[in-house]
Amino acid sequence: GQQLNQSPQSMFIQEGEDVSMNCTSSSIFNTWLWYKQDPGEGPVLLIALYKAGELTSNGRLTAQFGITRKDSFLNISASIPSDVGIYFCAGQPLGGSQGNLIFGKGTKLSVKP
């Protein structure tokens, strides 16, 4: 089946650092979504992207829908401790049925010891 490759799998952040993660696919997607999941909770939608090239911000978060429609990235600027958690990309493939979002495996953000 279709898969999303999300990287990195995990990363350590120091307060104030910028963070970047991305998702790629071998097929075209018509929607890209970024979620954050805190321990013991369900994923919460951060940013939704609907057009190729679209760049959208939500506070310190910025995400882009790649021009090829096969990738997306999420940047977090000036990270703070509450940014730790697992970030998931998700996308709806072109021609996909409703509800059939494909999820990446997640990027786990932890605080640098």
Added chain:
Amino acid sequence: ETGVTQTPRHLVMGMTNKKSLKCEQHLGHNAMYWYKQSAKKPLELMFVYNFKEQTENNSVPSRFSPECPNSSHLFLHLHTLQPEDSALYLCASSPLGENYGYTFGSGTRLTVV
């Protein structure tokens, strides 16, 4: 408060037990979903309901039986599960026909012993 409430939050059951997971949403959405989240795997779509009608069953074993009595409530009935079914089960809802992303509940952490 996410608007999607799942109960119970934690469940431990034996392989011969029958139990049910409950989800309710008060967002006015008319599509509801069950997802399975296992460690180190992407979120897996299990079932989709649109206006109480099941529109997708993603090759889920029959020991999982969904029920959607109305647009606000969704159940997942569990019977003779296996230890590998232990996972976080997430319910989500969305407006029908829109790709705004889903609102997830906090999940039920299921352990099969």
